[in-house]
Amino acid sequence: MNDIFETYQLKHGATMRSRIALAPMTTYSSNPDLTLSDEEETYYNARAKEFGMVITAATAVSKNAQAFDNQISIRDERYLESMRRLATAINKEGSRSVLQIHHGGRMNKPGLYPNQDIVSASAVKAERPYAQTPRKLRTSEIYDIIDDFANATRLAILAGFDGVELHGANTYLIQQFFSPHSNRRDDEFGGSVERRLKFPLTLVDRVLAVKKQYGKDDFIVGYRLSPEELEEPGITLADTMILVDHLATRDLDYIHLSQGNFRNRSLRDKTDTEPIITKVKRVVGDRTAIIGAGGIDSLDDIEEALALGYDLVALGTIALSDAKIVTHLREGVTPSRVFDETSLLPSPLFERLKSWRGLSDKGYSFK
Ligand SMILES: Cc1cc2nc3c(=O)[nH]c(=O)nc-3n(C[C@H](O)[C@H](O)[C@H](O)COP(=O)(O)O)c2cc1C
Structure with a gap:
């Protein structure tokens, strides 16, 4: 496919110099005050030279939203300068800058931040070893959290980002409200x-109303989701088809599917052999773009993803080891799976990846 490296225009006019985005990846590397560190700035600036769009790490919209050690924050005006540095590190290289806005909900690790209130739709614990039973949010508090996301969007516009992505995937708060496992409310x-x-x-x-009030017409608004949950009860593909149909009626620039592999079929129903993207595309049609992620590591994978129906692709792990991944793909150079100083990773992320089981099975090594 020849148009991978050609300009792509999103629905509201923003242009990307290729169809390849950097997947959102938490770096665990902010300064102790949750502002962007110099190492993070270097990491983003290097990727911005490569990608059509850089989607940032999950960025916490409030104090209770923080889910990870040293996770950057956009909770109030005090973080505006930090966010300006992040937007600028990306914008100055001609990549689109999209801030992922996030609340961890019941997935927040207990004890990570002092006096943090672990909250969710209902007082139901996640099926994870470290999980704590969250406090069920009062209805008025839910509106406060919606205000926090709206405020984060306003700050992202002020900071100079080209867009925001709502983190509705990977079991965090937005997904927790959609999931019948974590949401047992009757209001x-x-x-x-x-x-x-x-x-x-x-x-x-x-978020779209904030864009209308403060942002430019081409300000990007995207939504990331995980199509299924394995828990019982859990989100089914039938649920997700209803969600994407509603999302497609909104003025979104894209829907981003977060999957372990972009080719995935239903994980809940092994007899269903149709790729999830085929089902999503059938519902969404051309109403908005769809980004694919998960195991996209080569030009062949990108071509396969576009042929399957994705409009754009997001690269994750391979873009952590190989800081020049897009150049390498374009020039036919095999991407590097060695994490070393040329990877230009913030050191806490580098150290954390070293302890991740599974990376060596995928051919990654550390120097
Ligand atoms: C270190 C690391 C941090 C991640 N942090 C986030 C995140 O902040 N937000 C998010 O939506 N996904 C996050 N992900 C998931 C990736 O965006 C991506 O969906 C996943 O790694 C699969 O793509 P890959 O096979 O290309 O790595 C993270 C993945 C990694 C490896």
């Missing part, structure tokens, strides 16, 4: 699948 935010949609869709509408 306007829970119960039927329609009521479980209320939190994500209200968020999207608020």
Whole structure:
């Protein structure tokens, strides 16, 4: 496919110099005050030279939103300067800068931050060894969190970002409201699948209203989601088709599918052999772009992803080891799977990756 490296225009006019985005990746490397560190700035600036769009690490919209050690924050005006540095590090290289806005909900690690209130849709613990039973949010507090996302969007516009991505994937708070596992509410935010949609869709509408008030017409708004959950009860593909249909009626620039592999079929129903992207594309049609992620490591993978129906692709792990990944793909050079000083990674991320099982099985090594 020849148009991988050609200019791509999103629905509201923003242009990308290729169809390749950097996947959002947490770096665990902020300064102790949760502002962007110099090492993070270097990491982003290097990737911005390569990618059509850089989607940042999950960035916490409030104190209770923080899910990871040294996770950058956009909770209030005090973080504006830090966010300006991040936007500038990306914008100055001609890549589109998209800030991923996030709340961890019940996935926040207990004890990570002093006096943090671990909250979710309902008081149901995640099926994870370290999880703590969260406190169920009062209805009025849900509106406060929606305000936090709206405020983060306003700050992202002031900081100079080209867009925001709502982190509705990977089991965090937005997904927790959509999931029948974590959402057992019986008020306007829970119960039927329609009521479980209320939190994500209200968020999207608020973010779009903030864009209209403060942003340019081409300000990018995207939504990331995980199509299925393995828990019982859990999000099914039937639920997700309803979600993406509603998302497609909104003025979003893209829907981003977060999967272990971009070719995935249903994980819940092994008899269903149709790729998830085929189902999503059938519902969404050309109403908005779809980004694929998960195991996209080569030009062949990108071509396969575009042929399957994705409009754009996001590269994760391979873009951590190889800081020049897009140049290498374009020039036919085999991407580097060696993590070393040329990877230009913040040191806490480098150290953390060393301890991750599974990377060596995928051919990665450390120097
Ligand atoms: C170190 C690391 C941090 C990540 N942090 C985030 C994150 O902040 N937000 C998010 O949506 N996904 C996050 N992910 C998931 C990636 O965006 C991506 O979906 C996943 O790594 C699969 O793509 P890959 O096979 O190309 O690595 C992270 C992945 C890695 C490896």
